[in-house]
Amino acid sequence: DGGITQSPKYLFRKEGQNVTLSCEQNLNHDAMYWYRQDPGQGLRLIYYSQIVNDFQKGDIAEGYSVSREKKESFPLTVTSAQKNPTAFYLCASSIIRGDEQFFGPGTRLTVL
Amino acid sequence: KQEVTQIPAALSVPEGENLVLNCSFTDSAIYNLQWFRQDPGKGLTSLLLIQSSQREQTSGRLNASLDKSSGRSTLYIAASQPGDSATYLCAAQGRYKTGANSKLTFGKGITLSVRP
Numbered sequence: 769d770g771g772i773t774q775s776p777k778y779l780f781r782k783e784g785q786n787v788t789l790s791c792e793q794n795l796n797h798d799a800m801y802w803y804r805q806d807p808g809q810g811l812r813l814i815y816y817s818q819i820v821n822d823f824q825k826g827d828i829a830e831g832y833s834v835s836r837e838k839k840e841s842f843p844l845t846v847t848s849a850q851k852n853p854t855a856f857y858l859c860a861s862s863i864i865r866g867d868e869q870f871f872g873p874g875t876r877l878t879v880l
Numbered sequence: 881k882q883e884v885t886q887i888p889a890a891l892s893v894p895e896g897e898n899l900v901l902n903c904s905f906t907d908s909a910i911y912n913l914q915w916f917r918q919d920p921g922k923g924l925t926s927l928l929l930i931q932s933s934q935r936e937q938t939s940g941r942l943n944a945s946l947d948k949s950s951g952r953s954t955l956y957i958a959a960s961q962p963g964d965s966a967t968y969l970c971a972a973q974g975r976y977k978t979g980a981n982s983k984l985t986f987g988k989g990i991t992l993s994v995r996p
Contacts (some may be wrong), residue, residue: 774923801984810884810969810986811924826983858923866911866973869984871924 771795772872774859779877781846781853789844789875791859799865800842804828805856805874814857817842818865846877854879882907884972886987893960894995901955901990903970908948911973915944915955918967918989927968928955932975960994967991 772793781787793800799818803811813826817836831850836842842861846853859872883906893899903913912931916924928937928944930953936945943956953970969989976982 772923808988810988811971813983816983856921860924866982868912868914868926868929869971870926871916873923874921876921 772859772861772870774857774872774875776875777873779875781877781879783879784848786845786847787877789846789857789859789877791842791844791872792840793842793859793861793872794840795861795863795870796839797861797863797870798839799862799867800836801860801862801869802826802832802834802842802844803858803860805858811858814844816865853877882910882972882974882985884970884985884987886968886970886990888990889988890991890993892993892995895960895962897960897994899957899960899992901957901968901970901992903953903955903987905951905953905972905985907972907974908951909975910948911975913944913946913953914971914973914984915942915953916969916971918969920967924969957992960992962994962996965992965994 775790801816802814815834817823833845857875860869862869885904914929915927930937930946941958946953967989971984971986974982
């Protein structure tokens with residue numbers, strides 16, 4: 769059963785902590801993406817990766833970091849430098865960049 | 881810089897009505913346009929994708945059209961049902977490999993409520 773999984777579904781972070789959000793896909797897609805969604809706003813691109821060991825900043829990369837060591841995995845770390853991290857985070861993938869994107873179920877991050 | 885607009889932000893219709901959701905974009909240099917559905921607290925589900933060379937795509941009760949020259953796309957939902965209640969987002973994929981118009985730009989979505 770192919771798809772994209774994200775974990776955890778809910779995540780709580782204390783101020784000053786780094787947290788890592790997991791994203792895994794078994795669709796054999798080369799491209800993967802991280803978006804942030806805030807109430808009343810469209811999705812905003814944080815980082816994307818076109819192939820393994822390569823990734824590029826999106827529109828709002830400050831305070832975030834990623835890695836792409838395996839084709840199936842694209843974890844996102846929200847660092848303490850991110851001033852307003854409370855949001856809904858969505859991971860997506862596509863066969864190649866620019867092709868149809870498929871999304872995971874999301875992780876809701878709340879800063880306490 | 882591409883901008884995608886969806887108006888109105890919310891729509892309420894009685895069950896059975898045929899309806900049209902509008903999406904406009906400012907830069908016609910797009911590679912494709914994608915429509916998504918999002919249920920509360922969930923991820924996005926891809927509904928239809930229209931390539932820049934196509935005029936429309938159909939899936940069941942859904943039909944999406946694309947007019948690049950006017951910068952518009954519409955999602956037509958036939959015989960709406962309460963189960964169609966959700967937020968519908970459109971997104972334009974930039975044609976270029978790099979730069980401001982190389983990504984998927986989303987509208988803010990239209991929240992649809994279908995009343996029984």
